[in-house]
Each structure stands twice: as structure tokens, then as C-alpha cells.
Amino acid sequence: MPMLEEPATRYKPFQPTPFKERTWPDKQSKKAPIWLSTDLRDGNQSLANPMTNLQKMRFFRHLVQIGFKEIEVAYPAASETDFAFVRELVNTNEVPDDVWIQVLTPARADLIERTFEAVAGLKHVIIHMYNATSCLFREVVFNNNREETIKLATDHTALIRRLAEKYSKSHGTSFRYEYSPETFSQTETPYAVEVCEAVKKTWLAGKESVWADGRNEERIIFNLPATVEVATPNCFADQVEQFINGLTQREKCIISLHTHNDRGCAVAAAELGVLAGADRVEGTVLGNGERTGNVDLVTLGLNYYSQGYTPNLDFSDMFAIIDTVTECTGLPVHPRHPYAGDLVFTAFSGSHQDAIKKGLEAQKKREEAGDNFWSVPYLPIDPADVGCTYEAVIRVNSQSGKGGVAYIVKTALALDLPRRMQVSFYQIVQEKSEVTGKEMTVQDITSAFREAYNFGTGYNGRIVLKSFSMENQRASRSSSVLGTPEQSPARESRSLSRMTQLSLGEARAEASPDRNGQVNGNEDLPSVPRKITATVVVDDKQYKISGEGNGPLSSFLEALHGDLGIQLSVREYSEHSVGVGSDVKAATYIEVIPPNVDPKDKTKGGFWGVGVDADITASGLKAVVSAANRWLGDQKLNLE
Ligand SMILES: CC(=O)SCCNC(=O)CCNC(=O)[C@H](O)C(C)(C)COP(=O)(O)OP(=O)(O)OC[C@H]1O[C@@H](n2cnc3c(N)ncnc32)[C@H](O)[C@@H]1OP(=O)(O)O
Numbered sequence: 082m083p084m085l086e087e088p089a090t091r092y093k094p095f096q097p098t099p100f101k102e103r104t105w106p107d108k109q110s111k112k113a114p115i116w117l118s119t120d121l122r123d124g125n126q127s128l129a130n131p132m133t134n135l136q137k138m139r140f141f142r143h144l145v146q147i148g149f150k151e152i153e154v155a156y157p158a159a160s161e162t163d164f165a166f167v168r169e170l171v172n173t174n175e176v177p178d179d180v181w182i183q184v185l186t187p188a189r190a191d192l193i194e195r196t197f198e199a200v201a202g203l204k205h206v207i208i209h210m211y212n213a214t215s216c217l218f219r220e221v222v223f224n225n226n227r228e229e230t231i232k233l234a235t236d237h238t239a240l241i242r243r244l245a246e247k248y249s250k251s252h253g254t255s256f257r258y259e260y261s262p263e264t265f266s267q268t269e270t271p272y273a274v275e276v277c278e279a280v281k282k283t284w285l286a287g288k289e290s291v292w293a294d295g296r297n298e299e300r301i302i303f304n305l306p307a308t309v310e311v312a313t314p315n316c317f318a319d320q321v322e323q324f325i326n327g328l329t330q331r332e333k334c335i336i337s338l339h340t341h342n343d344r345g346c347a348v349a350a351a352e353l354g355v356l357a358g359a360d361r362v363e364g365t366v367l368g369n370g371e372r373t374g375n376v377d378l379v380t381l382g383l384n385y386y387s388q389g390y391t392p393n394l395d396f397s398d399m400f401a402i403i404d405t406v407t408e409c410t411g412l413p414v415h416p417r418h419p420y421a422g423d424l425v426f427t428a429f430s431g432s433h434q435d436a437i438k439k440g441l442e443a444q445k446k447r448e449e450a451g452d453n454f455w456s457v458p459y460l461p462i463d464p465a466d467v468g469c470t471y472e473a474v475i476r477v478n479s480q481s482g483k484g485g486v487a488y489i490v491k492t493a494l495a496l497d498l499p500r501r502m503q504v505s506f507y508q509i510v511q512e513k514s515e516v517t518g519k520e521m522t523v524q525d526i527t528s529a530f531r532e533a534y535n536f537g538t539g540y541n542g543r544i545v546l547k548s549f550s551m552e553n554q555r556a557s558r559s560s561s562v563l564g565t566p567e568q569s570p571a572r573e574s575r576s577l578s579r580m581t582q583l584s585l586g587e588a589r590a591e592a593s594p595d596r597n598g599q600v601n602g603n604e605d606l607p608s609v610p611r612k613i614t615a616t617v618v619v620d621d622k623q624y625k626i627s628g629e630g631n632g633p634l635s636s637f638l639e640a641l642h643g644d645l646g647i648q649l650s651v652r653e654y655s656e657h658s659v660g661v662g663s664d665v666k667a668a669t670y671i672e673v674i675p676p677n678v679d680p681k682d683k684t685k686g687g688f689w690g691v692g693v694d695a696d697i698t699a700s701g702l703k704a705v706v707s708a709a710n711r712w713l714g715d716q717k718l719n720l721e
């Protein structure tokens with residue numbers, strides 16, 4: 082059947098009860114509510130294949146590990162399996178002393194009795210009874226009027242009270258009682274109050290303590306379910322506040338919420354319901370449950386966390402939680418699931434990536450200065466807090482930008498590319514990703530980088546630098562940066578396989594800092610005249626070349642020009658250190674231009690290269706070779 086042109090002929094809008102006294106919109110929730118996990122009951126009853134008791138036990142242990150202190154474990158009267166699971170908890174002593182086991186029963190005497198048999202011997206038990214109270218259920222399901230519905234609830238509450246008194250004496254169990262006016266959000270609120278008042282009166286009229294230690298702890302839990310979510314969350318919050326206002330002896334009641342997600346608003350309804358005065362929330366880990374699910378306690382809990390309030394639940398190992406949930410329920414977790422999905426901390430789009438990259442760098446600096454507050458664009462919490470690495474934060478496809486690509490190069494290769502080189506490499510990545518139309522993995526990007534810049538073992542270009550030696554041309558003179566007297570004529574000979582660390586001053590003699598604190602080339606600075614002699618291989622043939630200049634780079638460029646006819650000059654230079662201590666290396670980035678290119682118009686004609694070496698001179702020369710190879714491409718060289 083197609084969708085109706087006039088849905089009003091089939092569906093009636095929800096009619097909220099007028100409630101002007103509401104105060105919840107002005108409130109803030111600064112403390113997490115009491116949590117109850119109903120994964121093993123409401124979650125389980127909605128599965129095509131309910132969990133085995135082995136799976137239930139695994140899930141139970143994980144719930145305890147996460148920190149739940151109240152866990153609804155079964156509907157014991159439903160089946161032998163459910164009954165046996167509760168008995169297993171008793172017999173194996175699985176339940177920590179501070180955890181309350183909750184079990185659900187309908188308002189039926191035989192099933193209530195069976196429920197008590199199941200929990201006999203546990204230390205702390207919440208008996209949870211429900212009966213639906215809405216007009217639709219009264220008329221269609223139970224054929225009960227209002228009074229009969231109240232009587233159904235109170236008669237069975239009285240039975241539960243009697244059995245609780247009996248079992249607390251005989252088995253040393255402490256009991257609490259939870260009553261759910263099922264379909265609360267579809268029930269006339271004043272009538273829901275009337276039912277609960279009657280239930281409370283019955284429960285509190287009990288003769289003896291239902292606590293094993295004889296304590297007079299009689300707080301009753303009223304659990305208000307949006308059994309089916311039928312209205313906007315503000316309507317639910319109104320109902321909760323109206324219910325609480327109508328209730329007497331508030332101090333003897335715990336108000337609990339149990340929202341379902343039919344309209345996709347279970348989290349919002351629970352949050353607003355807590356603002357409206359509720360103390361407790363029932364739900365499931367990652368939201369499994371009837372139809373569209375119960376409220377997701379991971380989302381709710383981490384919503385508190387992201388505001389700086391402890392959820393009293395530990396979600397730090399989200400991967401383990403996902404494993405338990407998926408393996409026990411057989412249901413997948415959506416990749417966009419808040420806080421838990423595979424993609425929720427991932428940015429593919431360029432502007433998001435750019436902001437995240439800048440944000441993470443700024444965050445690191447703030448943290449180094451002692452400010453730990455998290456403030457990174459697009460990331461509401463630190464992914465590391467829920468056990469995620471930063472690897473998945475930025476992933477690259479055709480929607481991505483230079484910032485994202487540069488982030489991956491930085492995290493995977495420890496290379497912090499200068500801005501204009503980022504733009505240049507981004508074009509290479511963009512072309513590749515448009516050809517495939519698919520995501521570029523970290524491996525794809527690092528391979529593209531290595532190929533483009535002949536970076537790393539096995540990625541040689543047509544020109545390869547084998548070894549070099551430097552010779553100073555003038556008598557003793559101080560290095561302009563370090564101020565160390567140099568011996569003259571000094572000759573250092575280095576093979577590229579094992580180089581000693583040289584002073585930064587050698588390369589910086591040709592360089593000055595740019596606005597990013599990196600060091601840029603400046604051939605005009607006073608420096609020591611140098612002569613370089615280098616062995617290079619070009620197209621598999623070896624050449625010995627030499628040249629003179631103000632420093633190693635200019636000498637080498639001169640040698641390339643004079644001996645090989647490769648005429649290039651440096652337009653931009655920068656460097657940074659990689660690693661720390663004795664493992665520190667220098668990474669050098671150089672942009673070269675051929676003579677026909679305007680050095681001032683930086684939008685055109687440059688070729689970037691990169692070099693990394695423990696020796697800063699060698700890293701600079703490698704960067705020149707890398708850039709020269711990019712310039713060379715597959716042009717023909719006239720060398721005899
Ligand atoms: C919203 C919720 O999640 S409520 C919890 C729902 N969970 C479950 O139902 C899971 C476990 N349930 C079961 O295994 C079975 O339904 C049982 C064992 C409880 C009962 O099974 P059956 O006796 O075969 O009854 P059936 O499943 O058909 O239940 C419907 C009957 O229970 C009645 N009923 C429904 N809810 C309640 C209740 N809360 N209290 C008392 N009676 C109830 C219905 O009116 C109907 O009565 P009728 O047979 O006189 O018309």
C-alpha cells in the first residue's frame with residue numbers, strides 16, 4: 082500500500098495534557114542517575130534467537146565490569162532457560178555483594194511465585210512487576226476498567242510483599258520492589274499517579290521488613306515506561322514532572338524511566354525525564370531492545386561524561402563492549418552509533434580534517450602547558466577516552482583536503498610537510514583517489530608519498546646520491562649559527578650509509594626561520610664557501626660531480642648544473658627534527674625551480690623534495706635529489 086495522501090484519516094496526533102507548571106526546561110542535570118541494565122531481559126526478549134545462558138553469563142560479567150549496580154537478568158517465569166540462569170547466578174556465587182539483581186514478572190500469582198523460587202538465595206533482589214495502564218490496553222488487552230486495573234496491581238503487589246517477607250526471612254535476601262505502569266506515556270498521567278499511589282500504599286502497609294538485616298528501607302521504585310514512544314521528548318518530560326508532582330511521600334519513592342526508541346528520541350526523552358525529576362534510568366548497552374530498541378546507556382552515560390560529569394560507568398574499552406554485545410546478541414553495531422560506531426570519530430571531508438588536525442595540534446600544545454581541557458573541533462570527546470586510537474580520526478577519499486592528507490603523512494611517516502608541499506602532495510593524492518573513486522588507505526597514501534618523492538629504501542629515482550664530501554674553502558671562520566670555530570681547510574668525507582651528526586649550523590648557514598618557526602633557505606646569508614664532491618648515479622650510470630657555493634646545498638646544486646646540466650635553484654627550504662635523543666634525525670623539505678620559472682610567483686613551477694637523515698647536510702642533499710627527480714620526471718638528459 083502506498084503512503085496515504087491524508088495520513089490524518091488513519092493517525093491521530095498525540096494530545097499532550099496541558100501542564101503549565103513545568104520547571105524542567107530551566108534545569109541542568111549535573112549528576113548521573115542510577116542505572117539499571119535490562120540487556121539480559123528487555124534486550125534478550127526482543128531477539129530472534131535469545132541468548133544462551135553461556136552468553137548471558139558472559140554479558141552479565143561484562144555489565145558488572147562496566148560498573149552496573151542494578152541488573153535485570155531475566156523474566157524467570159518465562160522459560161526454563163531464564164529460570165536456570167537465575168539459579169546459576171545463585172549457585173555459582175557470581176553476584177558481587179553491591180549488585181542488585183532485578184527480575185521481571187507480570188501480575189499473575191503463579192508467575193510471581195515462580196519468580197521468587199528463582200531468586201531464592203540471592204543477597205539483593207529487586208522484584209519488578211508490571212501491568213499496562215493505558216486506555217487502549219485496559220480496553221483491548223485486559224478488558225479491565227480503571228478500578229479493575231488498580232486492583233490487578235494492588236492484589237499482586239500485596240502478594241509480592243508477602244512473599245518478600247517470607248523469603249527474606251527464609252533465605253536472608255534483601256528485597257526491593259519496582260512497579261511499572263506499563264505504557265505510562267500513553268496513560269492519563271493523573272490516572273498513572275492514582276495506580277502508583279495505590280501500589281505504594283499496599284507495599285508500605287507490609288508488616289515486616291523485607292531487608293535481611295531488618296532495616297526499614299522501604300523505598301519503592303516507580304518505573305515510568307515509554308513502552309512505545311509516541312510523542313516528542315518534551316511531552317514525556319511533562320508527564321514525568323506531572324507524575325512526580327502528583328505523588329505523595331516522594332522521599333519513599335525512586336522515580337525510574339524506561340524509554341524506547343520508536344521515534345528515535347529515547348535518549349532525549351530520558352535526558353529530559355531526568356531534568357523533570359527522575360532518579361534512575363533503565364536501558365541497554367548500545368540500545369538493543371524491543372523494536373527500535375531501549376534507550377542506549379552508552380550514549381546517555383557518555384553524554385554526562387562529555388559535560389564533565391562522571392557516568393559511574395566505565396566505557397574505556399569500547400571495543401571489548403562492542404565484542405560482548407555483538408557476539409551475545411548477534412546484532413551489529415551501526416558504524417554511526419554515537420560514541421561506539423566505527424566511523425564516529427572519523428572525518429573524510431576536507432574542512433573537517435583541516436579543523437581536526439589544527440585542533441589536535443593546538444590541544445597537544447595546551448596539554449604541554451598544563452591545560453588538559455578537551456577542545457577539538459568536530460570531536461566532542463577525546464577518542465582515546467573510549468579506547469580508540471587517533472588512526473581512524475582522519476581518513477582520506479575524494480572529499481578530503483590537504484590537511485587530512487598531511488595529517489596522515491605526519492602520523493604515519495613523522496613528516497610535518499610545509500604548507501605549500503601539502504598542497505602539492507594533496508594534488509597527487511586527489512588524482513589517485515578520483516581514478517579509483519575509493520578511500521585512500523594510510524598504506525595507499527604513504528606509498529604514493531614514497532613514490533612521488535623517492536622517499537625511503539626501494540623508492541630510488543633516476544638520480545641517486547651515493548656519497549659526498551665537503552671541503553671548506555676559506556681559513557678558520559666561525560659558523561654563523563653555532564659560533565663554533567671551523568678548521569680550515571677541513572675535509573669531511575661521508576658515505577651515505579653511515580653518517581655522523583653534523584652541526585645544524587651548516588645547513589642553517591644557508592637558511593633563516595620562516596613564520597612557522599621552520600627554517601627557510603636564504604642563499605644571501607653570510608656563510609662559509611664550500612666545495613662538494615659527490616658520487617651520483619643517473620639512469621644506472623655513476624658520475625663523480627663537484628661544485629662550489631656558500632654552503633652544501635648551493636655547492637651541490639652547482640655540481641648538478643656544472644657536471645650534469647641540471648640547472649635548479651632553491652625557492653623554499655624548511656626542516657624539523659624527527660625523534661628525540663640519540664635517535665634524532667633531520668627532515669628537510671626543499672622546493673626547487675628551473676631557470677625559466679619566476680621565483681616570486683610561488684603558485685607556479687616548483688618541484689618539492691624531502692630528505693631525512695641523522696646528518697642534517699645529508700638530509701638537505703637528499704631533499705635536493707628528491708626534488709630534482711620530481712623535476713626530471715621522464716625527460717631525456719643529455720649526458721655522455
Ligand atoms: C513491555 C514489556 O516488555 S512487558 C514484558 C514482556 N516480556 C515477555 O512477555 C517475555 C516473557 N513472556 C512469556 O514468556 C509469556 O508471555 C508468559 C510466560 C509470561 C505468559 O505466557 P502465556 O500464559 O502463554 O500468555 P501470553 O504470552 O499469551 O500472555 C498474554 C496474557 O497475559 C496477560 N498479561 C499481559 N501482561 C500482563 C501483566 N503484566 N500482568 C498480568 N497479565 C498480563 C494478557 O492479558 C493475556 O491474558 P489472557 O491470556 O487472559 O488473554
Ligand SMILES: CC(C)C(=O)C(=O)O
Pocket residue numbers: 123185211261263264304306307308309339341
Ligand atoms: C516491563 C516494562 C518496564 C517494559 O519493558 C516496557 O514497558 O517497555
Ligand SMILES: [Mg+2]
Pocket residue numbers: 123306308339341371375
Ligand atoms: Mg521495555
